[in-house]
């Protein structure tokens with residue numbers, strides 16, 4: 001086992017090194033994760049995924065140090081947290097990852113998995129740095145970015161430095177349905193269901209029955225994605241030329257006000273884990289500001305975590 005007092009960056013490099021040449025155990029974990037994420041079940045079983053991710057990405061150190069994972073019905077400020085609790089000796093050495101049931105229950109499994117991996121990374125850094133895990137940059141310093149990038153590349157995940165959902169994530173889900181019931185006035189989703197697949201809300205969603213009981217409204221489709229490659233191919237040459245110009249403009253304009261791209265935003269550009277049916281989704285350009293999920297104010301993307309800490313932490 002490696003030393004217990006690494007820096008975030010050293011810990012990230014140690015984890016990344018294991019991915020260059022995966023062990024048999026890692027490969028087996030990878031296969032099991034793929035199987036779990038292949039079916040159509042929208043629910044992510046974090047207890048099943050936890051030991052597999054621990055083996056694949058975190059050197060088995062999370063289970064060794066008894067990191068706990070659970071769902072919370074009271075956590076509403078962010079989608080997930082990694083908290084330190086007092087152990088039997090009264091020291092803050094118990095690590096617990098909690099995911100927000102209220103914020104994630106209407107989201108896709110990809111969101112849950114990406115949030116889960118983000119929080120497991122914090123747990124991994126607490127374990128490997130003897131709890132010195134950098135609090136600078138909100139714990140999302142160079143070591144965090146390094147590992148996030150590697151895991152994103154390795155498994156086509158979409159781990160960002162954010163603890164909340166925002167336009168960046170939403171921009172991948174371009175099929176949108178609006179509920180006409182009471183939930184349309186309630187944060188954080190205001191009755192919106194956004195998906196990368198053209199799969200309308202239905203009985204196959206695990207939250208369907210609950211929504212029927214609590215809201216009872218009906219969903220109407222209000223937005224569609226851009227045309228697929230096949231659809232574009234069938235356009236006339238003239239239509240295609242016009243489209244191409246719009247696309248180029250769309251990419252140029254936001255980039256101009258977005259400023260330089262740092263490692264963090266690069267990490268957050270990775271595509272979400274995709275299934276075959278999602279392939280038609282095109283990435284949309286990144287935006288410089290995001291909407292605060294609590295007060296709905298427009299906030300610079302780079303300062304959303306500060307905003308949440310300063311304005312909304314209790």
Ligand SMILES: [Zn+2]
Pocket residue numbers: 118122138139140161162163
């Ligand atoms: Zn974080």
Ligand SMILES: [Zn+2]
Pocket residue numbers: 179180181182183184191211215216217218
């Ligand atoms: Zn509703």
Ligand SMILES: [Zn+2]
Pocket residue numbers: 292293294295296297307308311312
């Ligand atoms: Zn706010």
